[in-house]
Structures are given as structure tokens and as C-alpha cells.
Amino acid sequence: MIVVTGATGVVGRPLVALLEEQGFDVRAVSRSAGFEVHRAEDALEGADALFVHPRAVGEGAAKLLALAAENGVRRVVVLSAINVDDDLDHQPSRQNGDRNKEVEAAVVEAGIPWVAVRASSFALNAIGMFGAQARAGDVVRAPYANFAESPLHESDLAAVIARALTSDDLDGRRIPVTGPQSLTHQEMVAVISEVIGRPLRFEEVPPELAARGLIANGLPEAFVTALMARYARDAGKPAPVTDEVERILNRPARTFAQWVADHADSFQAVAS
Numbered sequence: 001m002i003v004v005t006g007a008t009g010v011v012g013r014p015l016v017a018l019l020e021e022q023g024f025d026v027r028a029v030s031r032s033a034g035f036e037v038h039r040a041e042d043a044l045e046g047a048d049a050l051f052v053h054p055r056a057v058g059e060g061a062a063k064l065l066a067l068a069a070e071n072g073v074r075r076v077v078v079l080s081a082i083n084v085d086d087d088l089d090h091q092p093s094r095q096n097g098d099r100n101k102e103v104e105a106a107v108v109e110a111g112i113p114w115v116a117v118r119a120s121s122f123a124l125n126a127i128g129m130f131g132a133q134a135r136a137g138d139v140v141r142a143p144y145a146n147f148a149e150s151p152l153h154e155s156d157l158a159a160v161i162a163r164a165l166t167s168d169d170l171d172g173r174r175i176p177v178t179g180p181q182s183l184t185h186q187e188m189v190a191v192i193s194e195v196i197g198r199p200l201r202f203e204e205v206p207p208e209l210a211a212r213g214l215i216a217n218g219l220p221e222a223f224v225t226a227l228m229a230r231y232a233r234d235a236g237k238p239a240p241v242t243d244e245v246e247r248i249l250n251r252p253a254r255t256f257a258q259w260v261a262d263h264a265d266s267f268q269a270v271a272s
Contacts, residue, residue, distance in 0.1 A: 001046050002165055003027045006053030010124055011079060014158035040064055044071040049165045052078040054103035061103040065110035077164040078107040080118045082176050092230055095223035113171045115164040120178035123151035123259040126188055127266045134200055134267040141203045143210040144231040145186040150178035150239040153254040160248050175244050180253040182239040195260040196267050
């Protein structure tokens, strides 16, 4: 029995589907289904392994891990971030409430065999950045054309986590997992254009203008400020790329082009 927290999210959904496809019993829990850390005994009863999503458990991580130990859970895998060891002020996601560092530490210190999967930027972020603009027209605007990410396909991330949950090969490792390429914002848009078969022109906009737009669309100002600072700090540098997906899964990691093909509807022009 494998318990998956955050089961309805970007990582949880493909993880649950993959584990069930592989024949494992899965107990999928989420806040939307009424899961609360302080009442997790029922969810952990009879569990062999536990996947910890930091956004799903938040400040309740230590309590959840204590309950896991009491219930005889034999392995814990935590989703973390590739920048978790960076200065906390350099981690924009903390402004959205993420506590990757604290949750990873709670897992490591729980006394249960553990794996920390430190993910790079999700390829899915491209939908939020570029999707609406690509659907609406042929010009995609964003700041810092030369800022690079190594976008990670959510299915590859789920497959790595599944492997960590179901074998002991990766126990005790903090694993930096990335996509196979470092791509700038401008290069991502070029890939999207090629895959969907429609010309898209990238237009760089000033950071101040981009920030105002993001805040107007509902993103917290503190998060946007930290994000723009990250862009400015790392613009022109290649993003870290590792071969962990290929080493763990014995196949190449999916490229950004493959990811776009899997999500092409998110970038197709809206019919008039």
C-alpha cells in the first residue's frame, strides 16, 4: 500500500495513475478530499510507503512523519526543489507558501528510509507563461528572453518518484531531476511554434511591465518581485541539466518538444 499526498495535483495525478498501472495499491489523499495531517492515522494504516508533497502537508510535515513511523511505514519519498539549498530569499516559491527545505528536512530526520526528489522547473509552467498569448495571437511577450530553465515533463517526474517509492535503489539520496535541455524563454517559444506548426514571435518586455501584468492577474506581489529578481540574477546562464531521469528510468528524459506535443491544445489558436 502506497499513500500519495497531493494526489489531485500536477504530480499526484500522474503518480497515482502510474502506480496503479504498475499494479500497486494506492491510497490517494488530498486536501480536496478532506485529508488533514493531524487526522492522518486512517490514511497511514497498513501503508508501506508514503509520498510527501510539501504543498499538501506544509507545516504538518513533522506530525505526518511521526505518524508514519508509528504506523510502520517503511519508505518515504518527498518532492523537493532543485534550488532547495539556495539562499531562502532566492526561492520565489516560498512567497507562495512552499516550505520545501523544512519538509525535506522533516523527512530526512524522521528515522524512516527516505528519498528526496529535487525537481527542476515543471514544463507545465509554460502554459501559464505562454499559453494564453499563443492561443490569442502570434506574438508571445515575456521578460528576460535569455533566462533559461531545464523544463521537466511531469510524467518523467512521476516515474522517478514511483521508482523511489517501490524499490530501495535510491534510498538516502537527494536526487536533482531535470529535463534534458537548458532552454531560454525565447527558445521555449520557438519550440512551441515548431511543434504546433504556427509561427510565433517572441517579444521581450521590460521586467516592470511584466511584473505589473502578473500582479494584475492575481499573483502575489512578493512572489512576482522574487521571481523577477531570480530572472535578473540568472539571465544569460544555462540552467542545470542532469541525467538522473535517464539513469533511473533506463530511457531518455522527455524533451520539451515532446511535452508540448502532449499539451498542444494549450497553445493552439482559439477558433473565431
